[in-house]
Amino acid sequence: MGNTKTLAGVLLTVAALAVTGCGGGGAPSTETATAPADPGKATGSITVLTQRTDLVQSGAMEAYAAEFNKIYPKVKVRFEGLTDYEGEVKIRMNTKDYGDVLMIPASVSKNDYPTFFAPLGTSIKMADKYRFSDKSAVKDKVYGIAQFGTANGFVYNKALWKKAGVTAWPTTSEEFLAGLEAIKTKTGATPYYTNFKDGWPLVQWTTNIGSVTCDENATNKLAGPASPWKQGGELQVIDTLLYDIVKGGLSEEDPSTTNWEASKTKLAKGEIGSMMVGSWSITQMRDAAEKAGKNPDDIGYMPLPVLKGNGHCATLVSDYQQAVNIHSEHKEAARAWIDWFTEKSGYSAKEGAVPTLKSAPMPDTLKDFVDNDVTFTERSETETAKVNDIDNAAEIGLNKPDYRQKLIDIARGAQKGSLEDYFSDLNKRWDEAAKTAGS
Numbered sequence: 001m002g003n004t005k006t007l008a009g010v011l012l013t014v015a016a017l018a019v020t021g022c023g024g025g026g027a028p029s030t031e032t033a034t035a036p037a038d039p040g041k042a043t044g045s046i047t048v049l050t051q052r053t054d055l056v057q058s059g060a061m062e063a064y065a066a067e068f069n070k071i072y073p074k075v076k077v078r079f080e081g082l083t084d085y086e087g088e089v090k091i092r093m094n095t096k097d098y099g100d101v102l103m104i105p106a107s108v109s110k111n112d113y114p115t116f117f118a119p120l121g122t123s124i125k126m127a128d129k130y131r132f133s134d135k136s137a138v139k140d141k142v143y144g145i146a147q148f149g150t151a152n153g154f155v156y157n158k159a160l161w162k163k164a165g166v167t168a169w170p171t172t173s174e175e176f177l178a179g180l181e182a183i184k185t186k187t188g189a190t191p192y193y194t195n196f197k198d199g200w201p202l203v204q205w206t207t208n209i210g211s212v213t214c215d216e217n218a219t220n221k222l223a224g225p226a227s228p229w230k231q232g233g234e235l236q237v238i239d240t241l242l243y244d245i246v247k248g249g250l251s252e253e254d255p256s257t258t259n260w261e262a263s264k265t266k267l268a269k270g271e272i273g274s275m276m277v278g279s280w281s282i283t284q285m286r287d288a289a290e291k292a293g294k295n296p297d298d299i300g301y302m303p304l305p306v307l308k309g310n311g312h313c314a315t316l317v318s319d320y321q322q323a324v325n326i327h328s329e330h331k332e333a334a335r336a337w338i339d340w341f342t343e344k345s346g347y348s349a350k351e352g353a354v355p356t357l358k359s360a361p362m363p364d365t366l367k368d369f370v371d372n373d374v375t376f377t378e379r380s381e382t383e384t385a386k387v388n389d390i391d392n393a394a395e396i397g398l399n400k401p402d403y404r405q406k407l408i409d410i411a412r413g414a415q416k417g418s419l420e421d422y423f424s425d426l427n428k429r430w431d432e433a434a435k436t437a438g439s
Contacts, residue, residue, distance in 0.1 A: 032141075033118040033324040035336035044330030045076040046100035046337060049089060051320065056081030064347070068340050075333040096327040100334040103320035104136065104144050110385045113143040117323040118331055120145060120338075130342075130356050132318035135381040144321025145342055148353035151301075151314045151366055151376065152207045155281050156274035157267055158300040163187050164273075169302045169312065169372070173241045176305035180250040183273045191273040192245050193263050196255030196408055199401035204276050205242060206398045207317050209234045210379045211304045214313035220383035223390065225431035229423035235398075236423060237306065239407060242276075243419050246411035255408060264288040268299065280319070282365040283352040301366065303374050313375045316354055386437070394433035396426060 036042050048061075055061045056079050065077040080099065082088045089105045092098040093116060108116065119141040120126065126133040126142040136144030161167070164183040170176035180191035195201035210218035212234045222228055228235040245251055252258060266272045268289035275281075279301055286296035303312035322342070324334040341347060348355045352365035354376075362370050369376070391398050403426070409415040410422055 031118060031331070033120055033328075033331040033335040035339050036332050039072045039336070040074065042072050042333045042336045043074040044333045045078065046328070046330050046333050047078045047080060048337065049080050049082060049085075049099035049102040051082060051085035051103060053081035053083055064341065064345050067345065068337060071340065071344075072333070072336050075330075075336065077337060096325075098325055100325055100328040100330055101337055102323055102325060103147070104323045110136070110138060113138050113323075114141070116326055117143040118326050118328070119143055120324065120335065129358060131316065131354070131358055131378055132321075132356060132381075135318045135384070136321045136323070137382075144323045145338055146318040146321050146356045147342070148319050148348035148351060148356055149316050149378075150207075150278040150280045150319060151316055151354055151369060152204070152211060152278055153276075153301055153303045153314055154274045155267065155277050155279075155285055156300050156302055157270050157272070157298055159295070159298040160187060160189055160270040160273050161300075163270075170305040171307045171312075173237070173244065173305055176241065177244055177248060177250065180245065180273065181248070184250060187270075189271050189273055190252050190266075191250045193258065193267070193272045193275050194242075194246070194251050194255050194408060195258050195260055195263060195275065195277075196252075196405060197258040198260040199405070201260065201275065201277055202401040202404040202408075203399055204278060205238050205404065206235075207278060208238050208276075208304050208315060210315040210377050211313050212237045212306050212308075214308040214375055214377055216377050216380045218379065219387060220380055222430075223383035223386040223434075225434040227427040228430055229426050238304070239404070239423075240419065241305070242404065243407055243411045246408050251408075255412070265292055268292050268294050270294070270298070274302075278317075279366060280351065280353055301368060303369065308375070311373055311375055313377050314369060316376050316378045318381075319353065389437040390430060390433045393437040394426075394429040396429060 050056065050061065052061070061079045068077060069075065085103070086105050086107060089098055089102060090107050104113070104117070113136060121142050123133065123137045123140045123142055130145055132146040132149055133142050135146070136142055160183060161179065164179065164186045166179040166182055170179050183189055183191040210216060218234050227233070229239065230236060263272060263275065264285055265288050267275060268285055269292050282299060282301055285299040289296040289299055303314045306312070322338045324331055324338070328334050342356050349363055352363045354362065396403050406415060407422065410417045410419065
């Protein structure tokens with residue numbers, strides 16, 4: 001069920017777009033969904049919609065519900081695992097029947113949250129307790145609580161890099177490229193794998209905006225004629241590295257035939273050196289290593305090869321946000337489930353993910369980041385809606401694979417053009433769109 005789990009990782013980077021035809025929402029609610037102080041007073045049957053069909057089918061979600069019922073015995077929790085989560089929920093939101101608890105679809109415009117979801121608390125209060133609360137904040141109220149978050153960087157095979165003579169994290173793009181070259185010449189493995197054909201992994205590069213400058217407002221600063229690909233800009237640094245990897249022949253020979261599921265096994269076996277993908281992938285890669293009879297400890301995670309001061313930075317971004325349906329007849333029970341699942345279930349730790357609860361420790365999967373004092377930069381989402389408007393008007397697609405597929409095609413000679421001309425065109429389109437978008 002790798003693709004099901006992967007969907008959450010992809011959508012970490014997909015910002016909210018406008019839902020078309022969503023007419024099922026009621027009037028904006030002023031009633032805050034709050035769990036009762038006495039767990040025994042939370043009653044009713046609630047339906048939780050989830051994209052994790054694998055956990056529903058395996059019975060894992062029922063096991064979570066059984067633990068929840070030890071504290072909230074009068075609440076019956078039912079799960080609906082949806083394979084095409086985004087598509088199915090978008091359709092259901094034309095009615096009032098879209099569960100009691102649901103993951104906010106990426107297609108719902110942030111400004112429409114009060115139409116569909118009950119508020120969960122004030123922005124200030126929620127920000128004190130939870131990471132990523134500004135992602136779902138509208139007019140000082142928060143409408144979603146993240147299941148968990150993810151750090152961003154490269155998943156890599158430590159044993160393969162060591163075999164190539166590279167034991168320390170690269171601190172510059174040049175060092176990273178030299179490491180890939182060493183893997184190619186000394187081991188014969190594919191140094192880097194783009195996952196070009198599946199597409200969505202190319203979007204993962206966008207999640208690193210903020211890692212270059214260690215700036216939590218890096219995305220917000222794109223909300224205008226910012227020329228994002230100007231020299232030294234976050235996207236210029238990030239996309240130049242990808243271009244140079246492909247231009248240097250350090251990625252797979254034929255990107256049109258890549259396969260995400262197969263790539264996990266290849267990286268686990270040491271046939272691939274590295275891939276840009278969120279830290280949620282570490283557990284999947286380690287599972288693949290075990291299945292292949294390899295050492296799961298060979299799977300490591302490294303930050304973008306850029307130093308800010310004396311250290312690396314890594315952005316933290318939100319996974320799906322859990323919300324309460326504005327039409328739910330059991331809002332107290334729904335909120336009780338969200339609070340328990342976020343704070344008490346152990347779900348984020350089991351998934352090797354960044355906990356939403358600020359007081360919780362980082363997962364074991366990020367031990368190398370913690371031990372090496374990587375600065376975690378929680379990326380602000382306050383201007384995301386405007387950035388998306390500009391991106392859509394410019395028809396670039398920061399959260400779609402197409403523009404990076406073109407970048408790769410230019411790098412490998414499958415399309416005509418130069419990197420400089422391509423960046424110049426992207427900047428022009430962005431800045432022109434910024435003049436009119438959202439006005």
